Amino acid sequence: MEWHGFRRALRDGTNEGLQPWGRSSIAPITTLHYLVVAAALFVLGVIGVLTRRNVVIVLMSIELILNAVNLNLVAFSRIWGLHGQIFAIFVITDAAAEAAVGLGILIAFFRNKETVNVDEINLLKW
């Protein structure tokens, strides 16, 4: 990896100075394809959040949504430079923090109510 090419890539947001592997293979894959996969993942995650009753599965669907966002960020980082990958790493870190806190809340709740169903969690309902 040449340092100057890397600096130029950072400054211009292009990948001119970088040496990708497998550049010879020309394939008709566009950013659109990755966006379609990400959109499908996002929609499936939203369906999971809205329809399932188990809190653990709802949390896993939220992870699915975050993964769709990550795929979008990495796919766009191909066009706009490496910053999208940095944001994907930040999103992964936040997902780890969110999973830890969410599962902690779930354990604390299960200790009190002995249930993991969303529709039975109504302590704050008037």
Added chain:
Amino acid sequence: MLHLTLFLIFGAICVAGAVNLLVQRHPINSALSLVVVMGSLAGEYLLLGAEFVAAIQVIIYAGAIMVLFVFVIMLLNAGEEERAGGSRVALLLGVPGMTIGSLLMAWVLLERSGTQSVMMGALPGPPKIIGWLLFHDFLLPFEVTSVLVLIAIMGAVVLASHPEPSQPRKKVD
């Protein structure tokens, strides 16, 4: 050609795993299919050339977070959930709404996004460059993230720990 084949394989595995996550009734099956989704997404990142993000995806997502999920599922011993019958309003409003939404999304994606083809491994993201960016351009967000993770650790410990024994427990009869 290779790129197309690999993309289709990984994308199909990814979406199939997500559908399986929604269809399965026992949470442990959903967790394992989520591991499949994470792994195939790491493959997609590798196809895009994001090596470091792919490694992080496997290590943190498929490793740490999913172990946490499986651990909690085993700990809670939550059985299969019973399905509630779907409401009629959801069927009447949701299916046309979803059709319109997906058509709109497909139209926007087809109209507004470029058709420039992606090379395999288009923008390499090796750890050296990622680390350089993290510790120069994104130093402040990086440190703030460390504070966030620290707070999350403390929150998880406080939430999941036992209540203090000095607290008098109310008898529920």
